[in-house]
Amino acid sequence: MSTTPERTGSADTSISGAEIVLDNVVKRYPGQKTTAVDSLSLTIPAGEIVMFVGPSGCGKTTSLKMINRLIEPTSGTIRIDGEDVLTQSENDLRRRIGYVIQGGSLFPHMSVAKNIAIVPKLLGWDSSRITKRTDELLELVGLDPSRYRDRYPRELSGGQQQRVGVARGLAADPPVVLMDEPFGAVDPITRQRLQDELLSIQRELHKTIVCVTHDIDEAIKLGDRILILQDGAQIAQYDTPEVILGAPAGEFVEDFVGSGSALKQLSLTRISEIALRTPTTATVGERTDDVRRRAESNGDMAVIVLDGRGRPCGWPWLRQLTGEKLVEPTEELINLDHRATLNDALDTMLSSSHGAAVVTGDRDQYLGVVDFRSVTEHIRMLEEQAARD
């Protein structure tokens, strides 16, 4: 099997993330009065996404960078699957730990493919294996390899650059991926898409992902667990989003999450958990008069157009349906992934002329529509629940 490039460093392609254990980790920067990280002990379970949140300067980045030794701890130990990172070679660490930072931080003079290939190249992979892996990763992060592999970073949008940054972090298929405010530099709709993509990638790959963010909504959405830190990387609470919202461990956490209001709970509810509306749909190439009749008898003012593979490709109003056949509208639809939260749904609806958003499932399959009414009904239900408790 020597000529076949493997997907992972090991022969087992179902391999999941590795457990990370921090034990009394301390970081004192020279010349600083206060200790940046004052004895942090923490277990990050294999295959989970753990979000580090907390006020600026509390030690999130320092804690993260000690895991891949971009910063050396003053004392304490960090183990990945039982092995002390301080005893590992630079190559081992690069192979085992991917790193993604804000904006993707791509090298401007290198093509997209070259940027993604940095770590594989350092690890001495042969060029056919690198090419195959680069294309595979571009697919994974939703960029068509033939269109994007030879572009330069300046020829990409901010969101696309960030996608390439994620691909680069995953290049050597590391069990652990560290991310520092990865989606901080993009607009809210793009950020939401990147978050949804990360969740869908993670469902496939089961990495251990440690992600720093200053955005509690992002932490609630992405995290299996959230670590809330105070100054000196003191743990204020380390638990699931549900517990942190439902039972904040004190005033600091309460203030930080902004208390468990119904609106915050919107970040906990996935679109997939609520009932979707199912307005009239049509298939590309259908006769417009048939479709109009169907929509009118359903009392709909607009129809959702699906392509031959059941993916939404347009949302015209009835008055726009003229002529013999249905045409695909030129404007791109902003779809909501079913893993998106109700909070995301509100953002997307606000930017839609329909005051609603089309929801898609795996492989962009059409599932239905979420509108303001479905969200407000859900809020009302949460409020009633809260009043009962």
Ligand SMILES: Nc1ncnc2c1ncn2[C@@H]1O[C@H](COP(=O)(O)OP(=O)(O)O)[C@@H](O)[C@H]1O
């Ligand atoms: N290279 C450095 N030299 C000296 N002090 C630093 C350095 N990096 C961070 N610090 C200090 O350490 C503390 C924690 O910083 P950091 O880990 O970057 O926090 P966060 O990522 O939570 O904003 C802050 O007080 C910061 O000023």
Ligand SMILES: [Mg+2]
């Ligand atoms: Mg930071």
